[in-house]
Amino acid sequence: MQSSRRSFLITSIGVASTLALSRQAFADAPKVAESDPTAQALGYKLDATQVDKAKFAKYAAGQDCSNCSFYQGKATDAFAPCPMFGGKQVAGKGWCSAYNKKA
Ligand code: SF4
Numbered sequence: 050m051q052s053s054r055r056s057f058l059i060t061s062i063g064v065a066s067t068l069a070l071s072r073q074a075f076a077d078a079p080k081v082a083e084s085d086p087t088a089q090a091l092g093y094k095l096d097a098t099q100v101d102k103a104k105f106a107k108y109a110a111g112q113d114c115s116n117c118s119f120y121q122g123k124a125t126d127a128f129a130p131c132p133m134f135g136g137k138q139v140a141g142k143g144w145c146s147a148y149n150k151k152a
Contacts (some may be wrong), residue, residue: 078130081137088145091133097144105146115141118151
């Protein structure tokens with residue numbers, strides 16, 4: 050009993066520190082530039098209000114990275130990694146055509 054509890058705790062600590070480390074690695078990830086080829090392909094803008102609405106008719110006011118299901122940060126984070134850009138950081142106020150509203 051005692052030892053299984055201990056190994057559970059040790060495992061939990063290991064998982065927590067691995068998560069902390071990967072968050073740290075993410076925080077150092079480079080920011081996506083609008084000139085990046087993937088950004089161009091997905092119509093990524095640092096400022097969602099600058100989205101080319103003629104080209105991306107699916108864009109609706111109020112959509113931005115901070116309320117997209119792919120955004121890997123808190124809604125209040127200025128920048129956070131996005132898997133669409135290989136984990137590079139996108140702006141919370143940004144947008145791209147892979148936008149998917151967070152449930
Ligand atoms: S997928 Fe979502 S979080 Fe990522 S850049 Fe596009 S809108 Fe932003």
